[in-house]
Amino acid sequence: MPGAIMIEVEHGIEGEGQDRREVQVAQTLTVHHGALAYLLGINALRASEAAAVRIEDYAETLRGHRVLHLVGKGNKPATMPITVPVLRVLEACRGQRTTGALVLRPISGNPIDRRDAYRMVARIAKVAGIPRHISPHSLRHAAITNALDAGVPLRDAQILARHADPRTTEHYDRARGNLDRHGVHFLTAYVAGV
Structure with missing residues (x-):
């Protein structure tokens, strides 16, 4: 659904026995809220990166993928693909405009x-009824964590997050304590020829 994004809200103490429930966070208040939520919660942009996205930044297609060009932390240029659902939300936000900032203030249009x-x-969090503080980084964090939970390899999640050090990305991996996914199972199956 365009304009909707899922994040995980965790309850519990420091990773022990956490109950997780996915909540719908960004039912489009405006197309601008939806675009911001997707840039943060799917493309894992930082708040300043999402605020800086211009319509011209995602106009190019490379190797069959619509891409977003941005300048990230440390003035490092980055290029990332934009999936079709994200593109739909960005295009709805863009409307008839062909240049300029993508996400605008809902009232002033600046x-x-x-x-x-x-x-x-x-x-977005207030409308969704989320009782705790949610920040742009919460959505970025959810994107990275959800990617790892979905089985995206650590290296690919690091590229998504644009982290210089893979240890930074490892902090987002909730599955590290998951005994069902422990490497010993994969190694045993490999050695046993299963």
């Missing part, structure tokens, strides 16, 4: 900044 991204995410 480009958002990092502070606006925080306010918009807080509004």
